[in-house]
Amino acid sequence: MEEKVELQVSGEEFERVKNRVKGKNYLLDLERLETTLLLLKYRHLLERFNEVETRLSEVQRHWESLVEFEKKAKEDKTFLMEARKTLNEENILLERKVMGVESDSQRRETVETTHG
Amino acid sequence: MIVKGGKRWKRLTVEIPPEVEGRLRKLANDYGFTLVDVLKILLKGDFLENREGIRREDVDELQRKVFSLERELYELEGKWSPLKFKAYYLALDNRNLSIQLAAIIAQNKRLRKKLGLPKRDYSEIEGKIHYYLSFDKSGGEPSSE
Incomplete structure (x- = not known):
């Protein structure tokens, strides 16, 4: 290996590594290494799948309620x-009626005062 | 490569044959690990037993499922903000309409009383007015109708 790679391990692990390196056993374990990487990747993907699935169902739930709200x-x-249009139109009519009623009664009052 | 261990300074230099190095780099690349991680597992002998019989195809299949779910999630999250924005401004419009309507209803009640007309049923409008007047301008939806 051209580049220098440094690994930091615990004291116990260091002894294990030393023994494995001494017997050159590690070079025979490439198949087991591949299986381990495969399993680690599978576990990681499974975890990610569950995470995304949970998040998706949460977002879908919020999305549905937002669509409903909109x-x-x-x-x-x-x-x-x-309702604003209807009530506004009604209010204009009622306002006119009130004005009419008020001017009628004012007129009546004036007539009564003049004759009285 | 150099392995350092324990609290006391211990050092071990390991020569990795070029053909093994090539294989390790390929494995690291194929499974998405760093070379250091792969070396650590190999040298420490921390191997896992494949009791579940997981195959490469299972990993690829799961990877496809994850991508597909992630895409679905990102698409939904992408649509989320525009709709929330639209709903927020609709609710704000309804809030303003409710303020106007509250005044119009008060005027209608006053005029009807003055003219001796029967009371009108405003319950449906008032229900909505109450709902939108409780609309939280900070972006929250009204809690109940």
Whole structure:
């Protein structure tokens, strides 16, 4: 190996490494190493899969409630605008009636005062 | 390579034959590990037993499933902000409409009373007014109708 790689291990591990290196056993373990890497990768992917699945179902739940809220808000906006229009028109009519009633009674008062 | 161990200074130099090094680099690359991690496992002999009979195809299949789920999640998260923005401004519009309507209803009640007309049923409108007036401007949805 051209580049220098440094490994820091505990005292106990150091003895284990020393023995394995001495007997050159480690060079025969490449198949076991590959199996280990395969299993580690599988475990890591499984963990990631569960993580993403949980997050996705959470986001989906929020998404559905947001879609529902947006739909309701849109319908409510139409309803509220319609109600504003209807009540505004009614208020203008009622206002006119009130004005009419008030000017009628004022006129009556004036007539009564003049004749009285 | 150099292995350092324990609290006391112990050092061991290990020569890795070039053909083994090539294989280790390939393994590290194939399974997404660093060369140091791979060397550590190999030298310490920390191997796992494949009791579940996991095969390379199982890993590839799981990898595909993870990618597909991640894509679904990112797509949904990407659509999230625009919809939240839209819903927020709709709720804000409804809040403003509710403020106007509260005044219009008060006026309607006053005029009807003055003219001796029967009371009108505002319950549906008032339910919505109450709902949107409790809308939290900081972005939260109203708690209940």
